[in-house]
Amino acid sequence: MLQNQNKAPVGVLLALMGCLGTFFLAGCDDKKNTGQNAAASEIEVGVIQVQPRKVLFTTELSGRTSPFQIAEVRPQVSGIIQKRLFEEGTDVKMGDTLYQIDPAIYKADLASAKASLARAEANVAPTRLTMQRYKELVNISAVSRQEYDSAEAAYKQAVAEVGVNKAAVDNARIRLEYTRVTSPISGRIGSSKVTPGALVTENQSQALATVQQLDPMYVDVTQSSTEVLRLKRSLESGQLQRTDSSHASVRLLLEDGTEYSETGTLQFTDVSVDETTGAVTLRAIFPNPKQDLLPGMYVRAILTEGVDEAAILIPQRALIRDTRGNASVYVVNADSKIEVRPLKVGRTHGTNWVVLEGLTAGDRIVVEGLQKIRSGTPVRVVDLSEPAQSSPVPSAEQSTESNTAEMQPAETQPVSARQN
Secondary structure, three states: OHHHHHHHHHHHHHHHHHHHHHHHHHHHHHHHHHHHHHHHHOEEEEEEEOOOEEEEEEEEEEEEEEEEEEEEEOOOOOEEEEEEOOOOOOEEOOOOEEEEEOOHHHHHHHHHHHHHHHHHHHHHHHHHHHHHHHHHHHHOOOOOHHHHHHHHHHHHHHHHHHHHHHHHHHHHHHHHHOOEEEOOOOEEEOOOOOOOOOEEOOOOOOOOEEEEEEEEEEEEEEEEHHHHHHHHHHHHHOOOEOOOOOOOEEEEEOOOOOEOOOOEEEEEEOOOOOOOOOEEEEEEEEOOOOOOOOOOOEEEEEEEEEEEEEEOEEEHHHOEEOOOOOEEEEEEOOOOEEEEEEOEEEEEEOOEEEEEEOOOOOOEEEEEOHHHOOOOOEEEEEEOOOOOOOOOOOOOOOHHHHHHHHHOOOOOOOHHHHHO
């Protein structure tokens, strides 16, 4: 019996030790699970770091082409068209004869005017002699003063008649020359509106044909007065720097989306604003040696505005707006938690927003995983920023495409799929 009593305390001690071991293991498991749950609660997001860049800003505006010069050919005398002396759709030079009007009547008028001039010139000599003779006689009182004055007046009238008839001859000669309808400018002529045998009248409203000078070519575009004021203020404040002290360069996109090979220059800005549209007309001029540009074509002009030496751009997909339209982004702070950063944004540049206020160099903004987070959420960061590039301002021919590619992060798949 004494041996059984000694065995009992030993069994109790073993049972207590077993229970303590179980509790200890359970505690360790709880701590391990807690750490795993904390790690699992962190949401993975893709971020880019904000870095100021030198950016060339451009504006794309729609417009229409128009000829450098245009002339509607109209007859300056009446008559029957005898010949058409040009081929439709070809180039003509200034002074080339386009139509020949029947000149018979105008030749007769010229001949009549010349005859009248000859008669007037023949009448000058006798009146001059009479006046000179009367002048000698009036000095010795052989004729009255009245007779001398009449002789002098007759001579002056004969001289005036010569002048009138000379003008008539010139007028008849000019009208005869007008029977040759010539091109007032050099350019390409369109279709003829009349055929030989047609009767045309002096200064008629219908043009016989139209000649247009196609090299160079004008491009007229419109820009809102608000944008004109914004650009002016940006240049005055120094936010944008002029790319050229002379005329701004302009590029052109054709109707099929291809870029025109020649670069144009901005010639002038209209001095008034259209009251109905609130827009200002801008005119650019483009070389057109191959005559690829035709009048009336719809084009898109890309105007070079200026350079921002330290522009901050963010992808459009990173921007969020509240119900009032206020802009903000999700920023990862130093504690790897999300905070909402209000922003003031300006214009768009390619697929990016231009940030005016709210971000500084080095800020990490979220561009992937926006739907899973809110302010204060702990996150695990995947940096999607491209390596910093130090390059000069792109040329006008490459500004739009190269700036967009420079500031936009690399195309990526969702973070979770990309890590698998």
